[in-house]
Amino acid sequence: MRKTFIGPHLRRLRQDAEETQAQMARRLGISAAYVNLLENNQRSVSVAILLRLFEHYGVDWHDIAEDGAGARLADMRGALQDPLFDGTRPDLHELRGAQTHGPTVIEAFLRLHRAYMTTSDQLLALAAQPGELEPIFSASPEGAVHHFFRRQRNHFPVLEQAAADIWAEGPPATDDLYPALKARLHARHGISVRLVQVNDLPRTLRQYDQTRAEVLLSEALDHPNRVFQLVHVLGLIECRDQIEGLLNTSGIDDKQGRARCLVELANYFAAAVLMPYDAFLREARASKYDFDHLATRFGVSFEQACHRATTMQREGAQGVPFFFLRVDKAGNVTKRFNATDFHLAEYGGACPKLDVHMTFRLPGRIVPQLVEMPDASQYFxxxxxxxxPTFERHGQDNRLAVAMGCTIQHAPEIGYADGIALQGAAATPIGINCRICPRASCDQRAHQASVLKTPVDESRRGATRYDA
Structure with missing residues (x-):
């Protein structure tokens, strides 16, 4: 028979009865020392004692001997997978010890963790509402960087000038950029560039070894991204003072946040070098923002060309004010840039009616869409x-999707809108987030919105479980 320990339950039973260990011992016909051993799980309980507990305290032995320990242990292991516990996660032996000696502590911990998760969920829902809780969420490194770029309208004149100064005598031809960058790094800074096999640079695309004065590039990178990584390193070296100056005005104090911001500023510099402001804006207007054409013209990727278009905010020479979203297959927004006042760009991206999510079924094809927010504002x-980049066969289909948007007033400037009736056309009704979207009858609703207080009608089933 499996040994049964009931220490914490026995202690709670005795305390509820307001008895000492000696008083309980007399009722059960055992010694006080044995009660102490039972309470501390140093002895297993016998069937005879379980029956006496039922006789004297009216307790069903199933209630204390079969207490869902396995399920509670599984719940603990699940809760401890939270990244919050990285580096401090107890092993299974410790958890079993806690289960044996402190089940009430485990129950309290699980209640606390559930409350933490619920509160986090509610804060995220509130943060999706324009203007709410920005100081709280800007505390994360990504949030702090996003809000810094947002305050600058995603445009940094000092980096634009530094990029223009890189090729004082004119930029090399697109197909000569890679050797020109390698030559510049070697001649000016003594840095060599070496292309290495995937196995020699596992799970890494670029490594700059300052000690050895060497930049290693993974062969998993395609040509445009090899060029981009070299310009990024060049920015870290030749544009360091300008980047540090911007960091000092960012208001970001923590080490991780400043490091993230430095990387994004170096990326901005690299894009400005590869896609010079005036030339890029001129070509963008002439092609009606054909981003495949722009990517080919400047030797960059489609995503890099889209990102660069959001930075065209120089006074007197502004392009279409775009917002940029990048999402993964699960619908998570992995990157966003916003040179506008659009709430969709600042907080949205999760609405399933936004066709960016459908692009995974149509890889490589442009999917245009007119959308309308609950406040009746419309966007193209x-x-x-x-x-x-793919490192191995198990990492295939490593796709993301990017979405670019602007107010409907700017849509005629964009070739992808050709053939779409922009005036009076039916726009897809979308929202920022299900938790705050007021569209009660939406057939894609995934959560009950905090702004909807319609009572539940048990006699009716609508398009979703929330429409009743």
Whole structure:
């Protein structure tokens, strides 16, 4: 027979009865020392004692001997997978010890963790509402960087000038950029560039070894991204003072946040070098923002060309004010840039009616869409999948999707809108987030919105479980 320990339950039973260990011992016909051993799980309980507990305290032995320990242990292991516990996660032996000696502590911990998850969920829903809780969420490194770029309208004149100064005598031809960058790094800074096999640079695309004065590039990178990584490193070296100056005005104090911001500023510099402001804006207007054409013209990727278009905010020479979203197959927004006042760009992207999510079924194809927010504002949005570097056969189909959008007033300037009736056309009704979207009858609703207080009608079933 499996040994049964009931220590914490026995202690709670005795305390509820307001008895000492000696008083309980007399009622059960055992010694006080044995009660102490039972309470501390140093002895297993016998069937005879379980029957006496039922006789004297009216307790069903099933209630204390079969207490869902396995399920509670599984719940604990699940809760401890939270990244919050990285580096401090107890092993299974410790958890079993806690289960044996402190089940009430485990129950309290699980209640606390559930409350933490619920509160986090509610805060995320509130943060999706424009203007709410920005100081809280900007505390994360990504949030702090996003809000810094947002305050600058995603445009940094000092980096634009530094990029223009890189090729004082004119930029090399697109197909000469890679050797020109390698030559510049070697001649000016003594840095060599070496292309290495995937196995020699596992799970890494680029490594800059300052000690050895060497940049290693993975062969998993395609040519445009090899060029981009070299310009990024060049920015870290030759544009360091300008980047540090911007960091000092960012208001970001924590080490991780500043490091993230430095990387994004170096990326901005690299894009400005590869796609010079005036030339890019001129070509964008002439092609009606054909991003495949722009990517080919400047030797960059589709995503890089889209990202660069959001930075065209120089006073007196502004392009279409775009917002940029990048999502993964699960619908998570992995990157966003916003040079506008659009709430959709700032907080949205999760609405299943936004066709950026459908692009995974149509890889490589542009999907245009007219959308309307609950406040009746309308946008033209177009989206397409982009492929990520593949390290191994198990990492295939490593796709993301990017979406670009602008107010409907700017749609005639964009070729992807050709053939779409922009005036009076039916727009797809979308929202920022199900938790705050007021569209009660939406057939794609995934959560009950906090702004909807319609009572539940048990006699009716609508398009979703929330429409009743």
């Amino acid at each position: 949005v177009f989206a397409r999948t982009v492929d990520r």
